[in-house]
Amino acid sequence: VCIKVDREERPDIDQVYMAAAHALTGTGGWPLTILMTSDKKPFFAASYIPKESRYGMTGLLDLIPRISKVWQSQRQDLENAGGQVMEALQGAARTPPGESDLDEAVLDEAYETLFRVFDGENGGFGDAPKFPTPHNLIFLLRYGNRTGKEPAYTMVEKTLHAMRRGGIFDQVGYGFHRYSTDAEWFVPHFEKMLYDQALLVMAYTEAYLATGREEFARTARETIAYVLRDMTDPAGGFYSAEDADSEGEEGKFYLWTKDEIVGVLGEDDGERFSRVFNVTEPGNYREQPGARRTGKNILRMRRPLASWAHEFSMSEEDLSWFVEGARQRLFAAREKRVRPAKDDKILTDWNALMIAALAKAARAFDDPAYLAAAEKATAFVLENLRRPDGRLLHRYRNGEAGLAATLDDYAFMLWALIEVYEASFAPRYLRTATELARDLVARYRDCEGGGFFFTPDDGDAPVRQKPVYDGAIPSGNSVAMQALFALARMTANLELEETADRMKFTFAGTVRKSPAGHTHFLTGLEFMLGPNFEVVVTGMPGAEDTTAMVRAIRSRYTPDSLVIFRPSGEERPEIVEVAGFTRDIVMIEEKATAYVCTNYACDIPTTDIDEMLRLMRSRERSPEPIV
Template sequence: MAKNGQPNRLIHEKSPYLLQHAYNPVDWFPWSEEAFTKAEAEAKPIFLSIGYSTCHWCHVMERESFEDQEIAEILNRSFISIKVDREERPDIDHIYMTVCQAMTGQGGWPLTVVMTPEKQPFFSGTYFPKTGQGRMVGLREILLQIADLWNTDRVKVLAAGKNISQTLEDHLSHAESSGDLDEAVLQDAFHTLKENFDPVYGGFGQAPKFPTPQNLCFLLRYWKVYHEDQALKIVVETLTHMFQGGIYDHIGYGFARYSTDEKWLIPHFEKMLYDNALLAIAYLETYQATKNELFKEVTEEILTYIQRDMTAPEGGFYSAEDADSEGVEGKFYLWTPGEIKAILGENDGEAFCRFYDITQKGNFEGENVPNLINQKTLSQTKIFQEQRAKLLEEREKRIHPFKDDKILTSWNGLMVAAFSIAARVLEDEKWAQGAARCADFILKKLRNDNGRLLARFRQGEAAYLGYIDDYAFLTWGLIEMYQASFQPKYLQEALLLSQDLVTHFYDDQKGGFFLYGDDGEQLIARPKEIYDGATPSGNSVTALNFLKLARLTGQHEWEEKALGILRTFSPTVSQYPSGYSYLLMALLFRLSDTQEIVLVSPNGLSSLREMIREINHQFRPFTVVLAADQTLEKDIPFMKGYTPQNGQVTAYVCRNFSCQAPITDINQLQTLLDDSQIQM
């Protein structure tokens, strides 16, 4: 334990979150057999604390309790204490978060669980202050009461833990399929999102407001299929208002995690890689659909932020930036009029303050989060480009928020997808290069000797067998990489990963995919997740991945597996369709007329550029494109039959399992694509 500046066991870990607690006086263990063996030998309960490095309330609980000698003495005397980074161990986090939600009706981080040495939980909650405050009970009282109960009525505690664990296992085990999902769930989801839409400030529901980009991507596809203008309007207004708000960093770019108010004005200042990846995709697709230049510019700024601040020298992407700096939430991002004018000069400073709502009164604890909420002419942001650059240069001199520099395969997969779609839609090679560097790094460095994908890389160490999200999100990224570059290796890697996912994660009895593999640590339950929350679920992404792979390869078994996912979770999804918007994107792909285009060139990829540009010009979410290549013929046997017509670049277009005559004229291709209105 930490005493006189001596570290505890966490000092040997790679996780930034665990290392933040390495000098606590609490005798922390990482999740390990050592901890459970000691708990069993000493007949002590386990105190499990789960969080992540950029979690504001995790920091608060550490300062109040885990750095406190009195709390440490209670924990060290009566408990075995374990710290877990939820981003490294989503399997552990998912199981015990489900317990917390079931027991208390809510969840979040820090997650606090007390359990038996057999890992069976009997108490849970989230943040607790050291001592009681109003109706909130204090951690000190909780620990003393649990320790007393453990010593005086342990049989009752053990029985409670066993009952909760059995209930948990039943809850996490989805029933066998009971029918197909149909159009009704799509329409239910749309109407729920429409009812929850905020017509004044965009987004859904009341404060706090989260971006939920997969809802927006679903609505874009719903608009495309049903020609429902309201769906597109919701997307456009939400993305516009989010950009105007303080949730967007107008000086250094990128989005914060969420807004504490309905206007998107005051963010919770942490920035997460996954939010920015998914939002970049939403802005890109909406730019494709509307040709609104604002959405293109926001996308480019998000990816610029990622390249500048969140990219490792090896090519992978870092996980997050904290909300706090110097122990103060948001301090890095706040401004006063005096600071602005000192940097820009009186006249430019005055104009900037007026445009970005920087006032003497302030909008956050006497200082200001720059925003454009009251601006009607957003195109004028270009006028202040030079001033923003000066402010960014000055801001760089401040003490930066903590950066979680671990590289997670799952979140990197999302960013590979975002960079790849940007390369394809915006025709900018630098985004393709960013995607390739990351994808190549992950494929090279985050695999073990057996070829199994690994979940986390930091300081030269790759660790933890990959979870479903690692496989699903990286496969998504690789499919997008192939669609952007037509380099066969990325499609081949997507197929290999998908086969590995089936081998280790598929439930042959009830369908769907487990969160962790059959070769991973076996916990008290083996859950499957379908809810599309802060990120889409691995099952949802896998369903759409497999449908696309089926169209790209002609291998029908991928479609069967995707349909199995839809059937397995149909009872759950039917209860609240809007909670599964990414899965509904897979359903839309399944039910819509899809297009498969094979491009053949006698002169290599460069000669395909004009046809590729024509295909990418519009928003075509139900289209997949192949470039004929001999190295793919093993995986895609039907490709052998496609040859250039009359020595010219040729497009073979198939729609709804029916193929058209080969096309060599770009105008013919344009006409055919424009006539291909997607119908249900």
């Protein structure tokens, strides 16, 4: 019986059998072929098997008959082998706790590892292929903010500039491609994934707050523009991906000949644009390494605009206006091409990442449109991907939702709800987060070993795994730890805090073996180690002094803060029902007032914004962020 599995719809199955492939062959990859017994025990695994044998590779049409003969003559051996694989996987799911808790030393080790493998010429880490891995960059930003070590910021800035100017970024329509096949961020795999857009929006937004560099803010906004234009369902949810190929050719939608550019922009403008974006007559794109040039070009900037402006005897502002005008004309022309296919399924976890990104951007850029999009998507998920009993579902498409939610769905939605609360100050988001946290603990927690299984206690996966490695996206356990701790501090829920705190010990042994492979986990650890603080602002909603106080917090890089708003003028506002400790928070002298709190203890309240910021800085271990 042949079964094809969409690994994005069933990541639980993908995780188990990819682990089985590693156990059987020592390698993995997609597309993955697994042969298993009727009771789900795998005994054969391989990747990239062609249909027919060629170039020394055995094809499926030859492989299956051979295995059939072995099955008939040595069935017991195959079943025993499958049983051994499953036992090994079940053993690996039992996470051995560390001998001691994690401390700041593991943060230092991760930083030093990233520093050693940093590509000082091109940005990013290691050699080709290069993946964006935004959580590495966010970890470095927060580590630099904490310690004052300037190289942490340098690595982030170099990488973000290189990606924005490289071929991995769609210079005409915006948004990031999946990864770069080379070390220079030049030749991408042209697929676009929702989760990459979300995580990169977060990285560029945090980098803007930390450094003040406008290019980072512009890149975050451009990426959001792409998502809202091309990846958003009319009802508010976000689609999963756009394919790499169209008309049977990878990248065809995104590539340009110089004649095409001149045909759209005219001779003079086309020549200037081509110089800025590395467009040549022979082309800069090869379909395969070593193949001859095709005349087609990937658009990238090898130098910043300021350098080109000097060469053209223009101001940087005038050149920027020229580039934008040319981009718009090229975009209009490109829209007439056959587009890559769109994967229009809507996944709870990936949507949650985009919701969190939009909420962060809404606060940082003071943009209500981003908050509106985040709230609309949140409503979509909660209305369409939540069962009547309150439990989440994983996938929605064409009016039909289904599949049991994974740990990622719950953890990422907790993250999203906290971010949307901080952007909107609507208590219902914290209330929903508390409900989901209750479900997560009840259905996914490993009561014996700590941490969370990827699947619920009533799921059908053959092995309940407990992932913590932060790969293309952060792991559910990494996100859950940080989100539960943040939610606990915002609602004074000591049980949730204890659950999160135990996870540090649960995964200490695993994280200590490879700190740089767990950077989102370490971002949560850094937050938990402290000092972290809650700023409770109370004032009249919409009043000038209230708005000014909140805006002062949001416009600065304060990654170890959580902000709660208690509206004045109401005897028992809704936030008191969710965060009972705000009951006695009151304004002073009828002015907006801030309470800066750490470990459930608050400083003397203040109505002065500068004093509020001083109190927040005094609780940090490091100097002010490097700008």
